[in-house]
Amino acid sequence: MEDLGDNKKNRWAMATFITVTVVIVAIVLAVFYSRQSNEYKLESLNKSYDYIIVGGGSAGSVLASRLSESPGVTVLLLEAGDIEENNFLVTTPGAVHLLQHSELDWEYYTVPQKTSQFGIYDQKSFWPRGRVVGGTSILNYLVYNRGSRHDFDGWAHNGCEGWSYQEVLPYFLKSEDNIIPEVMDSKYHSKGGPLKVTESRAMTLVDTFLDAGKEMGEHIIDCNGYSQDGFCPLQSTKSEKGTRWSTYDAFLKPALGRDNLHLSVNSLATKVIFEERRAVGVEFIKNGRKKFVTVDNEVILSAGAVETPHLLMLSGIGPKEHLTDMDIMTISDLPVGENLQDHMMSIVYNCINGTQSMTEKQASSISNTMRYLLFGTGSHVTRSRYIHQVTAASLHLLQVSAFQTFTESFSQDDAQMDMVQHVCQSSPSIPVLGFGT
Numbered sequence: 001m002e003d004l005g006d007n008k009k010n011r012w013a014m015a016t017f018i019t020v021t022v023v024i025v026a027i028v029l030a031v032f033y034s035r036q037s038n039e040y041k042l043e044s045l046n047k048s049y050d051y052i053i054v055g056g057g058s059a060g061s062v063l064a065s066r067l068s069e070s071p072g073v074t075v076l077l078l079e080a081g082d083i084e085e086n087n088f089l090v091t092t093p094g095a096v097h098l099l100q101h102s103e104l105d106w107e108y109y110t111v112p113q114k115t116s117q118f119g120i121y122d123q124k125s126f127w128p129r130g131r132v133v134g135g136t137s138i139l140n141y142l143v144y145n146r147g148s149r150h151d152f153d154g155w156a157h158n159g160c161e162g163w164s165y166q167e168v169l170p171y172f173l174k175s176e177d178n179i180i181p182e183v184m185d186s187k188y189h190s191k192g193g194p195l196k197v198t199e200s201r202a203m204t205l206v207d208t209f210l211d212a213g214k215e216m217g218e219h220i221i222d223c224n225g226y227s228q229d230g231f232c233p234l235q236s237t238k239s240e241k242g243t244r245w246s247t248y249d250a251f252l253k254p255a256l257g258r259d260n261l262h263l264s265v266n267s268l269a270t271k272v273i274f275e276e277r278r279a280v281g282v283e284f285i286k287n288g289r290k291k292f293v294t295v296d297n298e299v300i301l302s303a304g305a306v307e308t309p310h311l312l313m314l315s316g317i318g319p320k321e322h323l324t325d326m327d328i329m330t331i332s333d334l335p336v337g338e339n340l341q342d343h344m345m346s347i348v349y350n351c352i353n354g355t356q357s358m359t360e361k362q363a364s365s366i367s368n369t370m371r372y373l374l375f376g377t378g379s380h381v382t383r384s385r386y387i388h389q390v391t392a393a394s395l396h397l398l399q400v401s402a403f404q405t406f407t408e409s410f411s412q413d414d415a416q417m418d419m420v421q422h423v424c425q426s427s428p429s430i431p432v433l434g435f436g437t
């Protein structure tokens with residue numbers, strides 16, 4: 001009887017010990033993480049800065065980092081969203097689909113389209129965009145694909161000085177930290193920069209796809225190398241551990257300790273203020289209160305393809321007729337917002353009768369999650385999403401891509417088709433292979 005009593009006491013003591021340890025660890029982690037994410041939430045700002053950057057997304061993070069390299073220059077970065085640190089959904093590429101429609105997403109919809117979106121309710125296209133420090137690089141698909149050299153050369157040819165491919169290549173190299181063995185020593189890549197670029201082949205279908213390309217007589221290429229014409233394993237902005245490497249991780253975070261760089265989160269810019277035709281400051285809303293900061297040199301708008309033209313128009317720069325309709329005084333009558341373009345993406349499904357793809361069940365299994373957490377491998381390091389409305393199937397974006405130029409002459413500025421392979425499994429027994437273009 002005494003033994004039984006002692007056993008009970010021991011078990012009780014053990015349970016108490018474990019509970020207390022778990023609670024203490026949880027408190028320590030909570031304090032640690034909240035400190036980390038609060039570190040840069042400045043409540044008091046200077047009255048004036050040399051540069052004010054609106055939007056701390058892909059572009060804004062790089063700009064803030066580069067401009068504040070000079071200690072004598074003061075920079076304010078205004079961002080409508082917050083810092084999202086240590087969020088498993090953000091760091092895990094395979095969870096990317098869960099970020100769309102979340103609080104980190106502006107959740108834009110287009111107006112009903114007249115000539116497209118016929119298969120979509122109301123013909124309104126959904127446009128996810130990051131509302132968070134790091135912007136859309138926090139919820140995008142991590143593909144590291146530089147623009148076509150023909151596009152850059154075309155811009156330079158049309159008068160955009162300094163933008164030819166040979167002139168922008170050094171900047172791509174400066175920012176890159178490429179650890180893909182096959183390409184990292186090529187003259188089109190470099191190591192040691194802030195932006196981590198890696199490759200992962202979570203499924204053997206990647207190699208099958210590349211083999212199919214070879215069989216068709218296509219070249220297997222480095223998609224950021226000399227030619228983008230052919231089949232390539234995709235390169236991704238991911239760390240060696242397989243986690244997302246956003247522009248916040250790469251550029252802004254390492255710069256946030258600088259005294260001359262201030263980041264103000266949850267700060268929605270509402271207007272650039274002009275004196276005659278010179279920008280003198282920015283009005284923004286933070287914690288429900290309107291604020292104003294003046295600028296000595298420049299206001300830079302990097303609020304994304306939707307918000308930048310919106311903010312310009314709110315500030316009086318845009319088509320006069322539209323601004324007058326909206327009761328906004330025109331400062332400069334310009335066709336702002338009239339050349340917005342989006343790229344097409346369509347998905348075609350094909351069945352494969354093998355087991356090389358990953359089912360939703362396999363993807364969310366404990367062993368797959370442990371592989372990711374311990375070794376940075378498995379399907380969580382791939383971009384995946386789930387298309388519930390269409391087929392209730394899970395869809396994995398593979399790490400391969402194919403480009404096809406449409407003209408014979410490689411020297412011409414050219415249209416390209418980017419084909420990214422998708423794999424999904426519509427039922428446990430029928431894996432499906434699809435192509436998005």
Ligand SMILES: Cc1cc2nc3c(=O)[nH]c(=O)nc-3n(C[C@H](O)[C@H](O)[C@H](O)COP(=O)(O)OP(=O)(O)OC[C@H]3O[C@@H](n4cnc5c(N)ncnc54)[C@H](O)[C@@H]3O)c2cc1C
Pocket residue numbers: 054055056057058059060078079080081127128129130131132133134135136137139140141142143144145267268269270302303304305307308311
């Ligand atoms: C679903 C999806 C997948 C994608 N996949 C890829 C991919 O795999 N590879 C790739 O290269 N590209 C991809 N892209 C595109 C790429 O992510 C974007 O082109 C890029 O992030 C845009 O950068 P940006 O700096 O222009 O805008 P953003 O990164 O969107 O930054 C704009 C920032 O401004 C802030 N902001 C907006 N308005 C205001 C305001 N009034 N006041 C203050 N702050 C404001 C926003 O909150 C945001 O943080 C993808 C895009 C989407 C939507």
